[in-house]
Amino acid sequence: MSKSKINSDEIQVIPYIEHSVPLPQNKKDAKLDVTVNEELNIRANTIKELSDISGDVIEPTAIHREEAEKIARDMMTDPSKLPEYGNYPNETMAYLAGLVAQTNCMLVKDMADFKLHVLNRAVQEAETAPTSRERLAALRTIGEIDGVDAFKKKTEITHITKSGDELEKELRETIEQLKGTVIEGEVIEKDD
Numbered sequence: 001m002s003k004s005k006i007n008s009d010e011i012q013v014i015p016y017i018e019h020s021v022p023l024p025q026n027k028k029d030a031k032l033d034v035t036v037n038e039e040l041n042i043r044a045n046t047i048k049e050l051s052d053i054s055g056d057v058i059e060p061t062a063i064h065r066e067e068a069e070k071i072a073r074d075m076m077t078d079p080s081k082l083p084e085y086g087n088y089p090n091e092t093m094a095y096l097a098g099l100v101a102q103t104n105c106m107l108v109k110d111m112a113d114f115k116l117h118v119l120n121r122a123v124q125e126a127e128t129a130p131t132s133r134e135r136l137a138a139l140r141t142i143g144e145i146d147g148v149d150a151f152k153k154k155t156e157i158t159h160i161t162k163s164g165d166e167l168e169k170e171l172r173e174t175i176e177q178l179k180g181t182v183i184e185g186e187v188i189e190k191d192d
Contacts, residue, residue, distance in 0.1 A: 011054050036075065036082060037100065044097030047090045060091040068096035075100070119145055 017023070024030035034042065051058050060068070071083050071092075085093060119142065126138035143150030162170075 013050065013053060036079075039085060040093070040097055040100055043085055043093050047094050047097075051090075058091055058094045060095040064089065064091040065095050067092045068099055071096050072099045115145070115147075119148075 032039070032042070047058060050056075067088065071088070074081060075083065088096075122138050122142045122145070126135050126142060129135040129138055140151075142148055144152075
């Protein structure tokens, strides 16, 4: 293994590699079995982490934005087309990840998937929000989702169907119980 000199203002990132996990032999073996959106999220998170570590700001230019918008249009037009994300610079990928996150609701196939997407994003926000106020807001949102219903007050109404004879019998019993009962009240005289 060769060593290279590192300038004092450069940061070298060396990932921890577990010895029990075999390293892939080639690029094809290293390819993860993930969806296009999952791969984009992984790449965007990696770009952000590296940017945070190095202190470099990822600032997309107009060219990067146009490139990302074209990729996004292609993804929406033909979802089966797999973009080769590795061919684009970090700025383009970061901007594309933002575009996809904003338009993700357009990519969701049906409302059940959208509900799951909302729930997953709310859970992610609840876990990663920087302040307790933001975490509580995300948790409140999760609690209000139909199916979670953490804050929903439930009222049960039971309808009992009775025959006319049963109702008449109950009414007679109630009247018999009330006979001889003194009901207190006050008489109010009305002036005409």
